[in-house]
Amino acid sequence: KNQVEQSPQSLIILEGKNCTLQCNYTVSPFSNLRWYKQDTGRGPVSLTIMTFSENTKSNGRYTATLDADTKQSSLHITASQLSDSASYICVVSARNNAGKSTFGDGTTLTVKP
């Protein structure tokens, strides 16, 4: 069964600090992995998307890594800001069913001043 596990479930950090969120998956055959940011009361917004051959991808202060061998991904947030407070969702798609992605339950990040 395709699964996506995220950790930690929630995280509180001080403004300006860095943090790393984890995503482990069992989706196979792998097509791509995406990280989304979901602010409270809003729809998710894409941060990065990576395919099998991509190890790292950055989007401003967000850097995602992918290890397709160990089926792990991380999202690193540098110099956190209050506006980074949100839920971060890892989503993995399989090559044989690209329209039906597997979503993680998300990590809720709270950045405090």
Place this chain on the structure above:
Amino acid sequence: GAGVSQSPSNKVTEKGKDVELRCDPISGHTALYWYRQSLGQGLEFLIYFQGNSAPDKSGLPSDRFSAERTGGSVSTLTIQRTQQEDSAVYLCASSPGTGRHEQYFGPGTRLTVT
């Protein structure tokens, strides 16, 4: 440019009533998805449409749920005889295609069944 829009933004209905939720995707996007997100939970896939292909309905939780997409554009998710457990945020997304294409999400419809 216009993003994905959904209406209504909030819907309160009585148990047993039928509801219709609407999604207007980004113009030209061939793929359209519906998800459900219960309070504090992750997104649950419901159904997706890709072009003129038959929709993948494998995520619909019961036969009370149905969806259609008219003219390859607007989609309506219908829930018949609503139950309290149907209370959730229903999110719609569209993309230029499936696979590697990014999904663009609407703001969601918050459904409350009393």
